[in-house]
Amino acid sequence: MNIRPLTADEIECRIGIIKAQGLSLLLYKDARTDQNILDEVFGTMNWQRSHQILDGNLYCTVSVWDEEKKQWVSKQDVGTESFTEKEKGQASDCFKRACFNLGIGRELYTAPFIWIPSSLCEIKKNENDKYTCSDRFEVFEIGYDQKRNINKLVIVNEKSRVEVFRFGEDEVKETEETKKQIFKDGLIDDLKLKSIRKKLKDDGIEEKFICESYKLQFLGDMKDSQFVNLLLNYEKVKAAFDEWKNH
Secondary structure, eight states: OOOOOOOGGGOEEEEEEEETTEEEEEEEOOHHHHHHHHHHHHOTTSEEEEEEEETTEEEEEEEEEETTTTEEEEEEEEOOOOSSOHHHHHHHHHHHHHHHHHTTTGGGGGOOOEEEEGGGSOEEEOTTSOEEEOOOEEEEEEEEOTTSOEEEEEEEETTTOOEEEEEETTOOOOOHHHHHHHTSOOBOOHHHHHHHHHHHHHTTOOHHHHHHHTTOSSGGGOBHHHHHHHHHTHHHHHHHHHHHHTO
């Protein structure tokens, strides 16, 4: 069974613990990803799922056809309730767990502890004195070693496209020199350049307009402070571009 590791766009981030100082993230896959990989590896007609209740708990059995042995190979696991739709949530959860047993997404168990400080996300306290966060996060890049352990992970804020977590081979070490660099207004890195180019392209905004607005020769000449300013005033920038385009 040659089941590949999950790609960045197949992994989702879920908020775990929220405190005043920040929040933790958990990596997970959804049932649609499992279905797609089962189709990809075994073929749409060579796998099946079934559900049964044992001792009041819902179990899912996922079976794949082994052409060499000429028999079905099955894996089973139990589900937990969803906060929204009890039956549907249990069915989806036990299916995903059974797929973990087949090896789909098992590498997510090797993820590092992911902590996002409050300076990189918007944490609020509601009327019940509980901390909440409406920010959404996505896996921008992921890498694995030969044993399928995660050895590189980059997570960005889905809305601002700002990098909020980095782990792995090229992780920045906290030397005295790098600590000094944090307080310098340097040029944006490749990740920020790539993210802002994608955002501009998606919204049909020409790079030329941004360069003129911030007095840049090239978009890559943008500084971190200008990058933050652009994100904070993005809606105003979009409106200004529409006027610029029509004149």
